[in-house]
Amino acid sequence: DAMVIQNPRYQVTQFGKPVTLSCSQTLNHNVMYWYQQKSSQAPKLLFHYYDKDFNNEADTPDNFQSRRPNTSFCFLDIRSPGLGDAAMYLCATSRVRGFNEQFFGPGTRLTVL
Amino acid sequence: DAKTTQPNSMESNEEEPVHLPCNHSTISGTDYIHWYRQLPSQGPEYVIHGLTSNVNNRMASLAIAEDRKSSTLILHRATLRDAAVYYCILRGNAGNMLTFGGGTRLMVKP
Numbered sequence: 335d336a337m338v339i340q341n342p343r344y345q346v347t348q349f350g351k352p353v354t355l356s357c358s359q360t361l362n363h364n365v366m367y368w369y370q371q372k373s374s375q376a377p378k379l380l381f382h383y384y385d386k387d388f389n390n391e392a393d394t395p396d397n398f399q400s401r402r403p404n405t406s407f408c409f410l411d412i413r414s415p416g417l418g419d420a421a422m423y424l425c426a427t428s429r430v431r432g433f434n435e436q437f438f439g440p441g442t443r444l445t446v447l
Numbered sequence: 448d449a450k451t452t453q454p455n456s457m458e459s460n461e462e463e464p465v466h467l468p469c470n471h472s473t474i475s476g477t478d479y480i481h482w483y484r485q486l487p488s489q490g491p492e493y494v495i496h497g498l499t500s501n502v503n504n505r506m507a508s509l510a511i512a513e514d515r516k517s518s519t520l521i522l523h524r525a526t527l528r529d530a531a532v533y534y535c536i537l538r539g540n541a542g543n544m545l546t547f548g549g550g551t552r553l554m555v556k557p
Binding site: 338376377378379382424425426435436437438439440441 | 483485488489490491492493496534544545546547548549550
């Protein structure tokens with residue numbers, strides 16, 4: 335089945351230690367998104383790629399970066415994780431910009447010790 | 448983006464219909480009404496969307512008020528598996544962003 339895959343499902347890192355979260359998709363969608371969802375809150379968009387075009391949300395901290403080496407893969411890099419960065423990180427895709435439906439992966443739960 | 452207002456939580460009995468309301472009094476003419484739901488420990492999933500007319504699909508129905516200032520997501524027969532947070536989101540046709548609001552936590556009782 336075509337899908338959005340996130341690995342690992344659970345990630346533990348130490349305060350200040352860089353961490354990378356991975357997302358891959360078999361849908362061949364042009365747009366990939368990263369959302370942050372803190373406990374009991376709604377998902378919040380961090381940034382998205384339309385093809386290779388990177389689009390950062392205005393309030394996304396500089397601590398968060400992203401890479402998209404090809405259509406299938408997208409990475410979320412947190413350069414110096416703080417305790418406040420502990421959250422569920424959700425990857426999503428959509429076929430083209432403006433297309434109605436976004437497809438979400440299961441998320442990676444990040445714990446910062 | 449225009450905002451939506453939803454009740455924090457609702458409760459339903461299994462196999463009964465559920466009506467989840469959403470108010471969006473500042474909706475613009477080009478805003479589509481989207482519904483997503485998030486099951487426990489999963490990413491959100493698309494449910495349905497519409498512009499002006501009522502919409503039906505295999506998962507649910509969407510009833511849109513004539514003035515478009517409110518809408519209702521209808522689950523015709525709730526199952527335990529429908530227990531989730533349901534998000535009502537307005538989305539401009541040209542945009543591709545989803546701005547999630549608080550959502551409604553639906554609890555389904557056996």
